[in-house]
Amino acid sequence: MKVNIAASKKLTRPPLEKVVLPHDASILIRHFHENQRNSMPFWHFHPELELVYVKGGNGKRHIGSHLSYFNDGELVLIGSNLPHEGFTNRLSHYKCEIVVQMLPDFLGDQFFKIPEMKGIYSLFEKAKGGLAFGNNDKERIGAQLEELAEMDKFNQILHLIKILKDLSQSTDYKILNANGFSLVANIQDNDRLNKVLNHVKENFRNPISLSEICDLVSMTEPSFCRYFKKMTHKTFTQFLNEYRLVHASKLLSEKQISITEVCFESGFSNYSHFVSQFKSFARKSPSEYRKEIQDIL
Numbered sequence: 001m002k003v004n005i006a007a008s009k010k011l012t013r014p015p016l017e018k019v020v021l022p023h024d025a026s027i028l029i030r031h032f033h034e035n036q037r038n039s040m041p042f043w044h045f046h047p048e049l050e051l052v053y054v055k056g057g058n059g060k061r062h063i064g065s066h067l068s069y070f071n072d073g074e075l076v077l078i079g080s081n082l083p084h085e086g087f088t089n090r091l092s093h094y095k096c097e098i099v100v101q102m103l104p105d106f107l108g109d110q111f112f113k114i115p116e117m118k119g120i121y122s123l124f125e126k127a128k129g130g131l132a133f134g135n136n137d138k139e140r141i142g143a144q145l146e147e148l149a150e151m152d153k154f155n156q157i158l159h160l161i162k163i164l165k166d167l168s169q170s171t172d173y174k175i176l177n178a179n180g181f182s183l184v185a186n187i188q189d190n191d192r193l194n195k196v197l198n199h200v201k202e203n204f205r206n207p208i209s210l211s212e213i214c215d216l217v218s219m220t221e222p223s224f225c226r227y228f229k230k231m232t233h234k235t236f237t238q239f240l241n242e243y244r245l246v247h248a249s250k251l252l253s254e255k256q257i258s259i260t261e262v263c264f265e266s267g268f269s270n271y272s273h274f275v276s277q278f279k280s281f282a283r284k285s286p287s288e289y290r291k292e293i294q295d296i297l
Contacts, residue, residue: 030098051075051077051101059089062246077167098148132174241277244267
């Protein structure tokens with residue numbers, strides 16, 4: 001199968017989100033509700049760190065080369081220039097979403113390098129891989145972020161430092177993109193990788209061959225395999241299967257359709273292979289996963 005290369009040229013690097021700060025503030029805080037959703041680009045990056053709290057609901061994490069699915073809300077800190085998608089949509093069933101964006105040096109070049117701020121500086125460094133925090137942090141910090149959104153500008157700064165200090169002391173977190181990528185400096189590499197990622201997002205329900213992808217980025221198969229493994233620390237087949245399995249997790253949680261339908265809707269052509277892959281990915285069968293989600297909800 002040949003790909004229309006001309007049509008794919010528009011799928012280049014993720015768009016740069018231009019974060020526009022209020023004239024009287026050093027951080028941007030936005031508070032969204034389900035009837036006033038976050039409409040930021042589907043796949044984007046920015047130099048600002050981003051602290052996101054989703055109260056309740058479920059959704060997909062796509063941060064760098066990491067793919068996973070969350071339930072019962074989310075608290076995540078995304079580092080500077082780390083490409084990511086939005087966390088909510090009309091099917092997420094969340095109560096609210098709070099997004100805090102700040103430059104790494106929003107309080108000055110040296111502020112977070114003084115001894116008292118060592119923990120927060122370390123937190124920012126770890127956030128380059130994207131941090132997802134556990135349930136206790138999510139509930140406690142989430143409540144503080146809801147208060148933050150209602151404060152005046154001066155108290156927002158003081159309160160945010162306390163929140164960051166609290167997060168820096170947490171031991172209940174996962175580094176989502178530990179071996180993945182942040183936005184690479186080489187624009188040609190960045191454009192090439194994002195052509196691949198966008199093509200997968202648009203076409204994962206259909207068969208995608210390695211030769212098709214190589215045609216898309218004008219590379220030989222051996223060169224592309226080395227390139228993709230270097231950029232994402234995964235083979236292309238691993239990445240494609242993970243994307244399909246995350247979508248399957250979403251369908252199992254959100255739609256009352258049969259597991260066979262979930263299999264084919266997620267791009268798998270063989271049911272036994274799908275179940276085997278899902279067990280390896282989620283450490284439980286699709287039916288066990290669905291029951292666990294229903295119990296949570």
